[in-house]
Amino acid sequence: DADVTQTPRNRITKTGKRIMLECSQTKGHDRMYWYRQDPGLGLRLIYYSFDVKDINKGEISDGYSVSRQAQAKFSLSLESAIPNQTALYFCATSDATVLRGYTFGSGTRLTVV
Amino acid sequence: KNEVEQSPQNLTAQEGEFITINCSYSVGISALHWLQQHPGGGIVSLFMLSSGKKKHGRLIATINIQEKHSSLHITASHPRDSAVYICAVSGGDDKIIFGKGTRLHILP
Numbered sequence: 379d380a381d382v383t384q385t386p387r388n389r390i391t392k393t394g395k396r397i398m399l400e401c402s403q404t405k406g407h408d409r410m411y412w413y414r415q416d417p418g419l420g421l422r423l424i425y426y427s428f429d430v431k432d433i434n435k436g437e438i439s440d441g442y443s444v445s446r447q448a449q450a451k452f453s454l455s456l457e458s459a460i461p462n463q464t465a466l467y468f469c470a471t472s473d474a475t476v477l478r479g480y481t482f483g484s485g486t487r488l489t490v491v
Numbered sequence: 492k493n494e495v496e497q498s499p500q501n502l503t504a505q506e507g508e509f510i511t512i513n514c515s516y517s518v519g520i521s522a523l524h525w526l527q528q529h530p531g532g533g534i535v536s537l538f539m540l541s542s543g544k545k546k547h548g549r550l551i552a553t554i555n556i557q558e559k560h561s562s563l564h565i566t567a568s569h570p571r572d573s574a575v576y577i578c579a580v581s582g583g584d585d586k587i588i589f590g591k592g593t594r595l596h597i598l599p
Contacts, residue, residue: 418591419591420493420495420588420591420592421577421589422589480524480526482526482533482535484531484532484533485533487532
């Protein structure tokens, strides 16, 4: 089983719909992150959490919300999806310090039509 | 100007060639990461280094802290090395800044 599991792997949704992307991990890491990746751009941080009940905005948090339900679970919600949120979304985890490296999920390809 | 710059953006080479991908950064860092993203989209961490050189199989990563520069080398390249290689740096606040990636295509 993967250390970091994202569901769904692919999703097509309509403009205005609410959608949730889920991430669960078996690494036992405290820190979890949501990134989006667009063609020609680097990974950009949406939200991150250093512990349960700790939520922090990243550089592109507008239009997104997150929930850290447990140490192992970190979900990303699009309250009202819009076409420019079409992207590849990655969940990642790290230990108490990123000096020990990141573990990424396999990604969720989201298309908003 | 981006804080992490990679070159080249795209690279096509023949199987067996020695490959070099470069990364320059403009911020203070505690570590530099090299990641590999395969066509299926998954991202794998290859190296994390803060000084000197690391080697894993045919992959070698070096970093020069004074020059704020790192290189990723692939010896005896193979078509299965075709992927996007991403350089990222982490600073004192533990946040990571990603480069835009280098798309490598190895021809058989």
